[in-house]
Amino acid sequence: MIQTDMIDKSSVIPIYYQLFKLLEEQIRRGDLKPGEAIPTEHEISSHFEISRMTVRRAIAELVSAGMVYAQQGRGTFVATPKLDNIVFELNDFNQEIKQRGLNYKTTLLEAKIIRADKELRDKFELGEDYKRFLYFRTVLSAEDERLSYEVKYTIYSKSKPILETELKDPSLPGLIATHTEYVPMSAKKVLQVAACTEEEASILGIASNSPVFLIEQTVYDQDLKPVGWSKAVYRGDRYKLTSYDGWYKKD
Amino acid sequence: MIQTDMIDKSSVIPIYYQLFKLLEEQIRRGDLKPGEAIPTEHEISSHFEISRMTVRRAIAELVSAGMVYAQQGRGTFVATPKLDNIVFELNDFNQEIKQRGLNYKTTLLEAKIIRADKELRDKFELGEDYKRFLYFRTVLSAEDERLSYEVKYTIYSKSKPILETELKDPSLPGLIATHTEYVPMSAKKVLQVAACTEEEASILGIASNSPVFLIEQTVYDQDLKPVGWSKAVYRGDRYKLTSYDGWYKKD
DNA sequence: TAGTGGTCTAGACCACGTC
DNA sequence: ACGTGGTCTAGACCACTAC
Secondary structure, three states: OOOHHHOOOOOOOOHHHHHHHHHHHHHHHOOOOOOOEOOOHHHHHHHHOOOHHHHHHHHHHHHHOOOEEEEOOOEEEEOOOOOOOOEEEOHHHHHHHHHOOOOEEEEEEEEEEEEOOHHHHHHOOOOOOOOEEEEEEEEEEEOOEEEEEEEEEEEOOOOOOOOOOOOOOOOHHHHHHHHOOOOOOEEEEEEEEEEOOHHHHHHHOOOOOOEEEEEEEEEEOOOOOEEEEEEEEEEOOOOOEEEEEEOOOOO | OOOHHHOOOOOOOOHHHHHHHHHHHHHHHOOOOOOOEOOOHHHHHHHHOOOHHHHHHHHHHHHHOOOEEEEOOOEEEEOOOOOOOOEEEOHHHHHHHHHOOOOEEEEEEEEEEEEOOHHHHHHOOOOOOOOEEEEEEEEEEEOOEEEEEEEEEEEOOOOOOOOOOOOOOOOHHHHHHHHOOOOOOEEEEEEEEEEOOHHHHHHHOOOOOOEEEEEEEEEEOOOOOEEEEEEEEEEOOOOOEEEEEEOOOOO
16 A cells, blocks of 8 residues: 555654645555545554654644545545635735735825714614724825725724724734724625725726725624724726635646 | 533543533633633643643633633633634535525536636736637526526636536536546635626526626635636525634523 | 544654754 | 653553445
8 A cells, every 4th residue: 555664664754744744645646536435534643653643643634735624433535626616815915916026005085083883883883972994095005006995994992093004914903002002803805896986986097987896894803793884996907816626736 | 710510421422522512601601711821731630630741631622612721831722702803714605505494406407518718817827828628607596597607718628528418517616526637635715795797697597687696716626726617696685604713602 | 323524632752943 | 950842651341334
């Protein structure tokens, strides 16, 4: 089945990791095909003369990589690559810009205290007694080109007034942590496509009705109380999301 | 620190899972704050009179949940919730439709063998000798409304001709598995926004230049050789992607 | 009944960070 | 030197599956 000498017990590389890589390679090469059972934990354990717990650690890595699945009482089997689960990480949105080494910066267009209207109170699930919110308008630009425009709202708390015109952390969770007494604990984001409005178009320097990414974000504190809301528009001709799926090699 | 009687060793619920939930709750409630160290493995182990390996299993769950991070020689610390990593699962795209219980189906508009042009050969990184590709055009509709339009290409292999007008698995990996001898192993997807063309608009029954999601997909076999390519257009007014991030409660 | 994976123990030695 | 997390052992008992 497998050569014994492919595991080096005296190596600085953990045994479980060597075994994980060994099995992973077997599956990638097709020696073990989807649906087939891999050797039992006891077989591997006795074959390599290593503890069963170490074998289980290696298999756990395979499971979390989605390459095998275990069934109690039956065995452990090679999985079929699932290629329908697309995962886009919005890191891409700004990380890509950073990685390209572009000169990007966030500019604060406006920051003020506003009176709450009903729509805003509804978003924050608040009653009539909450009258004030913080309001921010920011623009992200790179190489003197404006890429995205965002408006943000947070609940106003007197104890932490707006002192700085420059924003250290312009993200919505950052603003909440800096300017309010709430602690951001979770966030919900909804991505849609839209045709940009005239206002957005003029700010971003693109044509009206150009296609854009539209991301609405709600930030919650530890009690799942909404403490921040934002709406961002990203130029459709400057952003894209990329997803890799399946058992691609990482080496 | 923690009440002993909150771990029931005789329960059918695994000890590591009870301990995981216990620590998770402490962190959520704020008893343990971001940056603070959680009790050492030895402390927890002796406090509850359970094995250190069991404690490690519980902590491993916390680590993979992103709630704590371990540092060798220093300790294990509560993490700060990261709210900048947005993860959109494209499952949403069709799963949502399924979950709503809508009547959705995929319709095959066209399926034929086409001659390769240079552009297509370039996409598949193939030479002049590859002359033929399979070409599919499909539409996804729900409740008699067309939602998305997709064109797909795969390398033609004579041994598996197109026999059926109905498609069992209309996904690109599915078509490749059914109609070619290649085995889909990984996929790359790129999501963009665009203004739809007149052809797309007429097929989907929307106005020209309406904003749409555009997803290009390349499917690879185990040698990372491209074996399929598709371009799909999704109605911008019918689709959205939702992302939850941070330490939201799941109960 | 036999074999599988799931959980758990009570130790051990190591690499690393702190003092 | 000491305490931390990282790895590993050689067993054990259990729940589940298949025969």
